Amino acid sequence: MLxxxxxxxxxxxxxxxxxxxxxxxxxxxxxxxxxxxxxxxxARAFTRNELDFATGGTFGxxxxxxxxxxxxxxxxxxxxxxxxxxxLRSFGLDAMRRCAAGHARVYHFxxxxxxxxxxxxxxxxxxxxxxxxxxxxxxxxxxxxxxxRRQQEEISFPVAFDWLRAKIEFRTLKPGEVYQIGAVQxxxxxxxxxxxxFGYRFTDADGKIAVFSTDSEHKMEKMHGEADVEAFxxxxxxxxxxxxxxxxxxxxxxxxxxxxxxxxxxxxxHGARAKRLALFHHEPVYSDADIARMHAESIRYEELTxxxxxxxxxxxxxxxxxxx
Amino acid sequence: xxxxxxxxxxxxxxxxxxxxxxxxRVDEATAQAFADHLASSVTLAAESPGRKLVVDFAGLDxxxxxxxxxxxLAKRQADTAGVTMALARPNAVMREILAISRYDxxxxxxxxxxxxx
Numbered sequence: 001m002l003x004x005x006x007x008x009x010x011x012x013x014x015x016x017x018x019x020x021x022x023x024x025x026x027x028x029x030x031x032x033x034x035x036x037x038x039x040x041x042x043a044r045a046f047t048r049n050e051l052d053f054a055t056g057g058t059f060g061x062x063x064x065x066x067x068x069x070x071x072x073x074x075x076x077x078x079x080x081x082x083x084x085x086x087x088l089r090s091f092g093l094d095a096m097r098r099c100a101a102g103h104a105r106v107y108h109f110x111x112x113x114x115x116x117x118x119x120x121x122x123x124x125x126x127x128x129x130x131x132x133x134x135x136x137x138x139x140x141x142x143x144x145x146x147x148x149r150r151q152q153e154e155i156s157f158p159v160a161f162d163w164l165r166a167k168i169e170f171r172t173l174k175p176g177e178v179y180q181i182g183a184v185q186x187x188x189x190x191x192x193x194x195x196x197x198f199g200y201r202f203t204d205a206d207g208k209i210a211v212f213s214t215d216s217e218h219k220m221e222k223m224h225g226e227a228d229v230e231a232f233x234x235x236x237x238x239x240x241x242x243x244x245x246x247x248x249x250x251x252x253x254x255x256x257x258x259x260x261x262x263x264x265x266x267x268x269x270h271g272a273r274a275k276r277l278a279l280f281h282h283e284p285v286y287s288d289a290d291i292a293r294m295h296a297e298s299i300r301y302e303e304l305t306x307x308x309x310x311x312x313x314x315x316x317x318x319x320x321x322x323x324x
Numbered sequence: 325x326x327x328x329x330x331x332x333x334x335x336x337x338x339x340x341x342x343x344x345x346x347x348x349r350v351d352e353a354t355a356q357a358f359a360d361h362l363a364s365s366v367t368l369a370a371e372s373p374g375r376k377l378v379v380d381f382a383g384l385d386x387x388x389x390x391x392x393x394x395x396x397l398a399k400r401q402a403d404t405a406g407v408t409m410a411l412a413r414p415n416a417v418m419r420e421i422l423a424i425s426r427y428d429x430x431x432x433x434x435x436x437x438x439x440x441x
C-alpha cells in the first residue's frame with residue numbers, strides 16, 4: 001500500500017506570498033554562506049538534503065485529498081481517494097497521465113464529510129469530463145449528491161454537474177459494516193463534527209492498514225468513548241489524523257470547531273498501538289516554520305508519553321508518499 | 325496495568341487556599357480518578373476563604389491528554405464556583421507537556437507553592 005498526499009491543509013487553500021518565498025531564499029542563502037555550486041543539480045541537492053524542510057520546502061496549501069494506492073493497477077485495480085479538496089485537481093491531472101499508460105479509469109472516493117474544503121476540488125477534477133471514467137462516491141452522508149450538485153449550480157460555478165461526462169454514482173456506507181471495494185476492505189466510523197464526519201479504515205490483501213480520520217473533534221465530555229476510536233485505529237500501519245490545533249486551543253477558544261490536536265492524536269495512536277501517525281489538516285494560518293515546530297513538539301510528546309513500541313510521527317505535506 | 329486506586333491524592337489548606345497534591349502518573353488508567361479528585365478539590369476550594377485551588381504537580385511524573393482535559397473540566401467547574409486555579413512545581417517532563425499542549429497559556433504555572441498562592 002502506498003499513500004500519496006495531494007492536499008494536507010485544513011479549511012482553506014493557502015499559497016506562498018512573495019515575502020514568504022523571499023524569507024525562504026534568504027534562509028537558504030544564509031545556510032549556504034561560503035558554499036559554491038557547480039550547477040543547478042548541485043544546488044538542488046543542497047536544497048533537498050541540507051536545508052531544513054521549512055526553508056527548502058513547504059508543507060503546501062492544497063486542501064484535503066489523499067490517495068490510497070493498493071492492489072495492482074496493471075490488473076485493473078481502481079483508484080482509491082479520500083476527499084475532494086483542492087488537492088484533487090493535481091491528482092486528476094496525474095491520473096489522466098496514468099490512465100493514458102493503462103490504469104483503469106475507475107475512481108472510488110471516500111468522503112469524510114461535505115464541507116467546502118473537502119469538495120471544492122471536484123469541479124476541477126478533469127477525469128469527471130472523461131466519458132470512459134467511472135466515479136463512485138462513497139460517503140457516510142446520504143446528502144453527498146446534494147452537496148456536489150449544489151456547488152456546481154450556476155450561481156457558484158459555470159459548469160453544471162449534469163454536464164460532466166463520466167458515469168457518476170453515489171453510495172452511502174454504514175458504520176459497523178465491512179465493504180470490499182477495489183483492492184481494499186473498508187470500515188467506517190462516525191466522528192464528531194458539524195453535520196457529522198466519517199473516518200475510514202482501509203486494509204489491503206497484505207494486511208496493511210491505513211486509517212483516514214480528519215475533521216474529528218474528541219470531546220472532553222466523551223473521553224470514555226475514545227476506546228472505540230482506539231479500536232478503529234487499532235494496529236494501523238498509518239493513521240492520518242486531524243491535528244489542526246493545539247490541545248489548549250481545541251478545548252478553549254476553538255472548542256466545538258470540530259477539530260483535534262497533535263497531543264490527543266498521539267495518545268489515541270499510542271492506545272491503538274498504531275505504528276505511524278501523519279499529522280494532517282494543517283491550520284491555514286500556520287507558516288511552514290509553525291508546522292515544522294508543531295511536528296518537532298509532537299515527536300517530543302510521543303517520546304515523553306511512550307509506554308510501548310515507538311510511534312513514528314510524520315507530518316503530512318502536499319506531495320508526501322508513504323509506503324506501508 | 326495501573327489501577328485508578330494508584331492515584332494518590334492529598335489536600336492541605338495554606339493561606340486560606342486549597343493545595344491539592346496528586347501523586348504518580350495520570351494516564352488512561354488513572355485519569356478518571358484524577359478528574360474526580362480535582363472536582364472534589366474545586367468544591368473544597370469554593371468553601372475556603374481564599375477561593376483558590378493550587379494543584380501541586382511535584383508528585384506527578386507524567387500526564388496524558390486525558391489528565392490535561394480533566395484539568396480543563398475542573399477549571400470550568402472552578403470558574404462557575406468563583407474559584408481560581410493555578411498549577412505549581414511541575415517537573416521537567418510535565419513542564420514540557422504543559423508547553424507542547426499550550427496548557428501553560430490556559431493556567432498560571434509557578435515553580436513554588438508560594439508563587440501560586
